Amino acid sequence: MTIKIKIKHLVLWVLGPAILLIVILNSVPSLAKLGQSTPTESSPENARIQLLQQLNSSTGNPHLELIRKKIIDTGSRHSSYLFDVYIGPTSSHWSVDEVNSINLLPADRITFLDEYIREGPVDDYYIRASKQLVYEYDSLSREDDAEQALITAESRISSNTSTARELALLRGERALDRGDVAAAETILEKSTSPSYVHETELDGRMNWLKARLLFTKGNFKQAHLLVKSSLKTYRNNKDSLKLVTDTERQLVDLQAEIESAMNIAHTDSANLSGTLARSDGTPIPFAGIFLRDESHVNHSVTDSEPYRILTDSEGHFQFHGVIPGYYQLELGLHFNQIDGWTWPIQFGDWIEIKQGENKLANVTLQPLLELHSPVNQQIITDKNINFSWEAVTGAAYYNLNGSVWSENSSYTNQIKGHVTDNHVTIPINELYYTSGGFSFGSQGDWQSIKPNSLLGFTNPDNRYSWSIEAFDTSGKLITRSNGYRLDENRVGNLPFFYLKERTLSNADRILLDKKPDQAIVAYQQDYAANPQDLHALHMLVHLLRAKDTFMESKPKVDSTIPLIKKLLQMYPSEGYASTLTQYFYEQADWKQYNEYYSLYLSVADQKPNSYMRAINALALWHQGEVDRARKELAISLEEDNNHRFIGGYLALELYAGEALSSVSEIAARYPDHSGEPNGNRWTSLLSQLTVQRAQHPEVFDKQLKEKLDWYMLGKSELLKQWMDQTDASALKKFMGALLEVR
Structure with missing residues (x-):
């Protein structure tokens, strides 16, 4: 079973990348049964011994078949690098390999994989066995043995075969990866191939590797030409019915990487x-x-x-x-x-x-830091929740996150940020009435929406969890509470608790019965009967907004806006104030925008986040307050590592009269990682603007000012009409990219 967490594209609720402990408890049998004794006969070591006896007692073809079934098949088909946990800034996931339940030692696997490449048939398993053997040697820092294994494998095969060529490619790539350019070049030069149609994949991979080699040697122009022509040839020759293959993706990505480096004149590896x-x-x-x-x-x-x-x-x-x-x-x-x-x-x-x-x-x-309270299924019936945790050396503040469970999955939301001590008391209403997202089933439709994700923290029968992140004075993460705790001595307190302060309403029960439309009617009736029913109004807004996301044609006027205004009067919250702020920004209703942004600032328990600060900066620009807008955007960019609004800042600086050269320096300082996979995108666009301006400076400056005026005045439709009618130009590309900044 593989569980993957995508961070970048989660918009409403964030599936908890820090909830790893909890999910592992449900996924790994040894943790789910923590504290229970395990029979000796089913211990991992005993299973290993039994498998080794089975392998050693077989001979001939049955023996090779057993190696295929018990060793090669239990390895990854997709990657030689198979781990339990993968952790990165953008995505994290973990794998529980239910097929490979018997964990052989690297030395065990090496023995039988080596035997297979020496005696086994040369088939698809042969390549997989070779790759797995190389990985096992690498895992023991035996690189020379890995290289010898590939040479041994090649020696059994005619050099004029696809299998031999694939092994040569593996050797060449390994040589290039360890910085042995001469060896990589020699291996690739010796690699030959018959001109068969089925060689398309290997040709593409060979040229991908050769282009990398050329760039490493400093021949960036040749590398670019090779990968560009290879991609064209590959697409002409590949099966037209196939989707994008790994080889095609390799060539596309390498071409983009080389072109991006060339655009900023970085042509040495x-x-x-x-x-x-x-x-x-x-x-x-x-x-x-x-x-x-x-x-x-x-x-x-x-x-x-x-x-x-x-x-x-x-x-x-x-x-x-x-x-x-x-x-x-x-x-x-x-x-x-x-x-x-x-x-x-x-x-x-x-x-x-x-x-x-x-x-x-x-x-x-x-x-990992330790949690103190509430923990271990604690039941809370008070109006306030007292959270406490281990103090972390060097921590300037902490972020407190809460997670809601819904049908074996969870989503996480920040409860309170910038807590300066290692304990805090939170009114329970802050958990109840935060604006949030929702999750839905595999059907992906309105009827499959998950009730607990909508009820959030208001379901007294549901279990919740919490976590802490510790930050230093510069905002860098020091450590967190959530992670992998697999040893019995490290498990410590479990971060689970129940909120039993309220009881379910009839409308809640209808929703839990998976009847969302009937629940909407029930909540409407509750609110009509009691206009001070905060829960009914909150749930009504949440359900209506969730339903709107499934509609093919979005309503021109959001019917929930008047209801959210009433919510804010009854219970001012940062989440709903933010919702109204963004809504009136999109409507260019600056009077109401300013009103609700001020409310947002007054109810937020910390300074505005980089997104809200950037939105406000653009709103200030649209209202003609250029100097304030520039200051706000500058701060936002410093706080946002992805520099989502750099395009808006560059346009604002040009509007303020800054030279293209100085604005280009700003673009280089704040690469855009929020959208297209090219951090140098804006640098390239400004370089093209510089070239266009050099032809007719006065004409260009006049046209640039006019188009930026249109943008500032909110005349996006006029801009789009101009872009449709004008010939391809650097200014057209720049303004098109600017319209996508949001």
């Missing part, structure tokens, strides 16, 4: 190295380190990615021949490596790698 260790100095050997560019961070790690490596016995890792650009590190760990520890990485943590650079990027795991 770089290196990155570091050490993975715990904060007590203990190195973590044989862990996976994945250096992932912007095009890869939103999906699971695959063998098609160029930068994958294992730490050595001292936790060291090094990548060679890295194309300049923006990357994120992702870790692959086994449960025993992460047990009781966390990697305090944050969404939007990027690494910029420049040409010719030897970048250092150490990774340090921190111990």
Whole structure:
């Protein structure tokens, strides 16, 4: 079973990337039965011994078949780098491999995989066995043995075959990854291929590797031409019925990476190295380190990615021949490596790698912090909840998060931010009446919506959990409470509690019976009968807004806006004030926008987040307050690692009369990681503007000012008409990109 958490694209509720302990309790049998004794005959070690006896007692074809079934088939089909846990800034997931229930030691697997490549049939299993054997050697820092294994495998095969070529590609890629350019070049030059139609995949992969080699050697123009022509040839030759393949994706991504580097004149490769260790100095050997560019961070790690490596016995890792650009590190760990520890990485943590650079990027795991109260299924019936936790050295403040469970899944919402002590008392209404999102079933329709996700913290029969994140004065995450606690001595207090302060209404029960339309009517009746029924009004708004998201054509006027205004009068909350602020921003109703942004600031328990600050800056610009807008956007960009609103800031600076050269410097300082996988997008757009301006400066300046005026005045339809009618130009591209900033 694989459970994947996507962070970047979750808009309403965030599926808890920090709820790993809780889900693991439900996923890993050894934890679900913690404290129960396990019969000796079914122990992992006994199962291993029995399997080894079974393998050693077989011979001939039955023996090879057993190796295929018990070893090769239990390995990953999709990646040689198979771990229990994958942790990164943008996505995290964990795998419980139910097929490979018997854990052989690396030495066990090496013995039988080596036997298979020496004696087994040359088929699809042969390549898989070779890759798995190489991985096992790598996990023991036996790189020379891994190379010899591939040479041995190649020696059994005619050089004029696809299998031999695939093994040569693996050897060439490994040589390039360890920085041995000469060996990589020699291996690739010797690799030949018959001109068969079924060689399309191998041709594409070969040219992908050759282009990487050319860039590493400094021949960036040749590398670009090769990958561009190879992609065209590959698309012409591949089966037209196939979707995008891994090989095609490799070529597309490499072309984009090279072009992005060329656009900013970074045409020499770089290196990155570091050490993975715990904060007590203990190195973590044989862990996976994945250096992932912007095009890869939103999906699971695959063998098609160029930068994958294992730490050595001292936790060291090094990548060679890295194309300049923006990357994120992702870790692959086994449960025993992460047990009781966390990697305090944050969404939007990027690494910029420049040409010719030897970048250092150490990774340090921190111990999980402990929760004190409420824990271990505590039942709360008071009007307030007292949260307390372990104080963390160096922590300037903490964020308190709460999680709601709904049909074996959970979603997390921040309850309170910037708590300066290691305890806080929260009125229960703050949990009840926060605006939030919802989840739904696999059908993805209104009728499959999950009731508990709508009820949030108001269901007294549901179980809830909480977590803490500790930050330093600069806003960097130090550690958190949620993570993997697998050893009985490390489990500690479990973060579960119940809220029994209220009872379910009849409308609540209708909703729990999965009748959302009838529930809407029931909540309407409750509110009509008692206009001070805060719960009925809150649930009515929540349900109506949730239902609107499933409508094919959205209503021009949001019918919930008057209801939210009443909610804010009855119970002013940051969430609903934010909702109205954004609504009136989109309507360009600046009078009401200003009113509700002021309300938002008054009820927020901390300074505005980077998103709300940026929205306010653009609102100020639209109202002609340019200087205030510039200051607000500058602060927002410093707080947002993804620099979502950099396009708006660049346009605002140009509107204020700043030169293209100085604005280009700002673009380089704040790469955009929020949308397209190209942090240098705005830098490139401004470079094109500079070229266009050089042809007719006065004409360009006049046209730029006019188009920015249209944008400031909210004349987006006029801008779109102009873009439809004008020829392709740098200004057209820039204004089009600006309209997408939101």
